[in-house]
Amino acid sequence: MAISVFDLFSIGIGPSSSHTVGPMRAARMFVLSLQRDGLLPRTACVRAELFGSLGATGHGHGTPKAVLLGLEGHSPRTVDVESADEEIARIRGTQRLRLLGAETGTAHEIDFDESTGLILHRRRTLPYHANGMTLFAYDTTGAPLLEKTYYSVGGGFVIDEDAVGEDRIKLDDTVLKYPFRTAAELLSLSRETGLSIPSLMLENEKAWRTEDEIRTGLLEIWQVMRACVTRGLSREGILPGGLKVRRRAANAARALRSEGDAAARATEWTTLYAMAVNEENAAGGRVVTAPTNGAAGIIPAVLHYYINFV
Structure with a gap:
């Protein structure tokens, strides 16, 4: 598949x-x-x-x-x-x-x-x-x-x-350049071809889109993730849903900034990036389903960590 x-x-x-x-x-x-x-x-x-x-x-x-x-x-x-x-x-x-x-x-x-x-x-x-x-x-x-x-x-x-039913759902049968079913097979292909995992996955993705379309689409996803973190770190108040849960990310961000040297608290910031997305998600905001809304904060948090601290 x-x-x-x-x-x-x-x-x-x-x-x-x-x-x-x-x-x-x-x-x-x-x-x-x-x-x-x-x-x-x-x-x-x-x-x-x-x-x-x-x-x-x-x-x-x-x-x-x-x-x-x-x-x-x-x-x-x-x-x-x-x-x-x-x-x-x-x-x-x-x-x-x-x-x-x-x-x-x-x-x-x-x-x-x-x-x-x-x-x-x-x-x-x-x-x-x-x-x-x-x-x-x-x-x-x-x-x-x-x-x-x-x-x-x-x-x-x-x-x-x-x-509905396993016999009626048509799986995507697109032929990939480097097909694999398990992580072990993916690592084996990387060793055999000399390609990094990102490069190998890019070659597979070209089965559906041109490289320009892929890069443009991924940058659009990243822009949505980045905007979601920015909103989550700036908004305060009560989240919808009736449980009276108060947003925490903005206040926590102010506290971290007051501590100075952000690099010394990179792990705390990374956790905060994920929290910001999760609060935006709970508020019905724009998020990237990655691969579910429950996990939507993980990829943006890791990418923000890489950009800000690596």
Whole structure:
């Protein structure tokens, strides 16, 4: 199986790759299906039902917010995290949804009552995965137009009901220049070819993209990581979610700066970089899923350590 670095490291939002990023992508996939099938202009009502873990812990993970943004056409990669809460307030205040409103020229506005249009089943599950959701669309007479079930299987990856089961999921069969299955095989290839691991992985990545595209894409990921650390080190207040957890990174950064000689406290700074990302993730900010949101702080912290202290 071939996996690109851009599959493992994807730009998204917090707080969860499986409960926030995945549901937003699924909801957007649903309205794009309506558009593709010519059903969007006939749609008068939509309903989303969340099952299993999505239903049980969805409120704490911002899943309803993610679904509403996805129905309006937002992508986790590009949604404006600064105005997202305002958009949700507008949807709830007007009880109107702009289906695909984030897609220029394609918005289709409908009535939407969240109390009946977005259902979280705390004790019901779907058969193939704990993170399941089913979306429905109806016309003005109440006749069904489309029903689709999606599973958010981790890391922001989403599959629909047509691709469930090991015999139905098509793995990426791209032929790589230096295929390997284990770390031992990777090290062996490095010795045999004389290539460093980064150089070898770059050659494999060229199976999907040009070198310029790879380097540009990786630098974009790095810019998002760097911006996330910067925001996390500067923002204060209470994190969302109802537990009244106070942000700590900004205050800890001030304390470390007052100690002088940053290099003598490089390990503490590295921990702080990860904390800054984790707090941004918890706040629903822009993060890089690497390879999950729960681990989103590790790679940025290590890269900041290298740049600042090595």
